[in-house]
Amino acid sequence: MDPKKKAITAAVVGTALGVGGLVVVAMPASAGDAPKLPQVSAEELVQSVVAAKPAPFDGTVTVSNDLGLPKMATGAVPGASALGIDSAQVFSDGAGKTKVSLTKGQTQETLIHNGNTLWDYDSKTNSVTKTTIPADVATKHKPVEGQTADPATAAKELLAKVRESSNVAVDGTATVADRPAYELVLTPKPTERTLLREIRVAVDSQTRMPLRLSVLSNGTTAPALELAFSKIEFADQSADLFAFTPPKGAKVTEKQAKIDERDKALANEAKQDTKLVGDGWDTVVTGKVPADLMKSKQQAQGENGENKGADMQKMLSRFAKRVNGPWGSGYLFTTKVGGAVLTDDGRFAAGAVPEQVLYEALGAK
Known part of the structure; x- marks a missing residue:
């Protein structure tokens, strides 16, 4: 399948930033008509994105990449394995608990992070790993891959890194995952020597949560990678979603981080x-x-x-x-x-x- 057209459904999954921590994303299939929204300045929009607090939600993210990474290299580059996901679904309580179900071919992996416990179930081997995370270790390490770089998190990190060296503007509106959003565009200043042409962030007009992150490279019109919500619902999540009982017959390994x-x-x-x-x-x-x-x-x-x-x-x-x-x-x-x-x-x-x-x-x- 043409990598430019291959859509990978992920759910708030860590996306490979590739060599040197690079993120690029393109226009998703979930984009719709431009809705009419109150005008907002670029600075106001950036500030509201940075200040926005996490909200509970469940959603699906579409990912499509044309980075040119060979299969073997994708498996070896840290974080790049996320690009091989076929489908996934994520749930978040907005306060640190998450559940991510990843489908890779005929197998499924489920990761649940609830407090100081991380469950990892692999259907292929019918095995479960239960990891207890001591408080001192948790404070020194970021969450595991698959729980961090959703469009919202990735967009905030990129804004922080390139904001001062960019020209920032609001370029109209869009509909992403059936929600009205502002289009925030960052382009490198003339003095910047980079292969990237622009970063586009579709910001939810109500929650100020980034729904789509797009970065385009110089000399091309097709995206290198796409990371965008195709479906999202903001609502309180049941506590049962973040509880886990190993399936019957599963091999359970317990360890301490x-x-x-x-x-x-x-x-x-x-x-x-x-x-x-x-x-x-x-x-x-x-x-x-x-x-x-x-x-x-x-x-x-x-x-x-x-x-x-x-x-x-x-x-x-x-x-x-x-x-x-x-x-x-x-x-x-x-x-x-x-x-x-x-x-x-x-x-x-x-x-x-x-x-x-x-x-x-x-x-x-």
Whole structure:
């Protein structure tokens, strides 16, 4: 199926930001006629989006991507596996409890987060993992993938990152998921060196919750990715939705979330070596990949959903281009909305920018 036309139904699911944390979204099938709404300035609309409080809801999100990520790379890039979802449904109480049901081929995975407990049920293996999250761990970690980057969350994060380096305007109205919305448009200022042309956010006229997030790249009219509510209902959710009883015969594994000392050490090492070069739309993240990670095998999704060990060097040779310059030599990985360079000595640079900007960032002191 043509990736430009493949619609993936997800439900407030973490969406892959691709290399360097990039999000792009396009016009969804749920868009309708432009409704008549009271005029509002761009600044007022931005402020109201940022100030809006989460409300209880259940909804379905459509996702369609044309990033150009190969299947194996999609399975290996953190967060990118969300793009392989066929369908999903989400419920949120507006106060932190969520239920997300994901359909992948013939299998279904259900994740329920209720307080300090996370349930994960896999129908393929009829197995359940119950994770108890200590309060101190919960405060140090973000929610798991699949519970965060809905259009509302993703839009707020993007607004915070690029607002100061953008021209912001209200570009009419639209109907998204049968709800009237304002169209907020952010375009990079002329001084920004980026592959992105604009970010469009459809904001619910009543709740000020983003219903659709669209980012388009330069030189193309077709979207690289779509993330939008196709159906949403704002209403209190029953507490029973967030309770879980393992199915009969299911294998249940109980564990307690904890901060792994090895992972903590690797994270601290990476943090010390990471810095941002530039700002706004042409921000490039640079740093050094821990040596252990460079030598490890990443888990990639196979054709039938099975995990396959993917040697880092073999994966780079297959999906990236060999490049070199004054900064050294390594591999260049590109998508329609950005790219990343990984050098032979473990340095990296990633951003929504042309490759020359990545090379310059590698040479920055």
